[in-house]
Amino acid sequence: MTSSSPSLLLQVKAQPTAIATLERALANGRVHHAYLFDGPDGVGKELAAFGLAQALVCERREGGPHACGECSACKRVIPKSGKPVHPDVMVLERGLYEPAQIGRRTPEATELSIDQVRTLVLARAAFPPHEGRAKVFIIRRADELSIAAANALLKTLEEPGRGTHFILLCSKPDTLLPTIRSRTLRVRFAPLPDGVVAxxxxARNVDAEEARTMASLANGSMATALALADPDENGKRQRFVEKALAALDSPDMGIALELAEEAKKNKDSLEVALFALAVRLAERARTTAANGDRQADVAAARYALALQAARDVDANASAQLAVESMMVRMRSV
Structure with a gap:
């Protein structure tokens, strides 16, 4: 999270409609008690959430939409190690806390647990803000709330205490309980333009040409673009790409089936690996087209299939089936 501008809301790029909605609410003193920030990962939802929280707890804001960014409250809202140090801004996220901190014996492996909701929300909801301005709960990846955790939130979402606000961040809003969606005001965040991502x-010292390539494949997500450009993950991605290309040249499906089986074990990094494969296929399409080679059409079709597989994985499709289907279709092109 950057600090080029004092107000975090002013740092959000290319989301004029969402930010205007929040600015109007702040300027009119009509900030909703529960928001659902809906949109792809890496498009500014979290920065906007902390920006709204900052404006709500700012010690100097008087009627305008923006925090001063300079008072003690504003500075303490900016998260460090994933969490702010301001006592009135709480973050909920699967795995963010040690089990003992939230009354558990085991880590939160797949869901944001009811234990976290009980410890961070229900135990504090009845009390006023520590410092008098507002109390804000930010829930990262709200689609990971367990059924029990979501149900535990319902009454507080519907009737929060005075000055209490919730901001749920979600890239898959349709997976939320309908009762959660009905108790929140939805603010949509669009994919970022390629030029903004590039x-x-x-600005992070990625080569300009590589930045343009990564941006064109990131589907408007800065998170995906950064993952594509991350050198620490490059080796793993390249092994996936090389194995996929080898599978395309193999006389049978053996290597392709191995790749699909491995994908099941590495689902967290699979989407980025598929984008890396798309990058390689796009390069192949450009090179062969420049040489007048008919294989350019094949590479272009395979590029589209890699992007489709990445979208399928993002939509929660089976990793193994997505890769297996992609390889079958690529081999038939």
Missing amino acids: ELLA
Whole structure:
């Protein structure tokens, strides 16, 4: 999270409609008690959430939409190690806390647990803010709330205490309980334009040409673009790409089936690996087209299939089936 501008809301790029909605609410003193920030990962939802929280707890804001960014409250909202140090801004996220901190014996492996909701929300909901301005709960990846955790939130979401606000961040809102969705005001965040993603990558010292390539494949997500450009993960991605290309040249499906089986074990990094494969196929399409080779059409079709597989995985499709289906279709092109 950057600090080029004092107000975090002013740092959010290319989301004019969402930010205007929040600015109006702040300026009119009509901030909703529960928001659902809906959109792809890496498009500014979290920055906007902390920006709204910052404006709500700012010690100097008087009627305008933006926090001063300079008072003690504003500075303490900016998260460090994933969490702010301001006592009135709480973050909920699967695995963010040690089990003992939230009354558990085991880690939260797949869901944001009811234990976290009980410890961080229900135990504090009845009390006023520590410092008098507002109390804000930010829930990262709200689609990971367990059924029990979501149900435990319902009454508090419907009737929060005075000055209490919830901001749920979600890239898959349709997976939330309908009762959660009905108790929140939805604010949509769009995919970022490729030019903005390339600009942000370049600001992180990514080569300009590589930044443009990564941006074109990131589907408007800065999180995906950063993962594509991450050198620490490059080796793993390249092994996936090389094995996929070898599977395309193999006389049978043996290597392809191995790749699909491995994908099941590495689902967390699979989407980025598929984008890396798409990058390689796009390069192949450009090179062969420049040489007048008919294989350019084959590479272009395979590029589209890699992107489709990445979208399927993002939509929660089976990793193994997505890769297996992709390889079958690529081999038939």
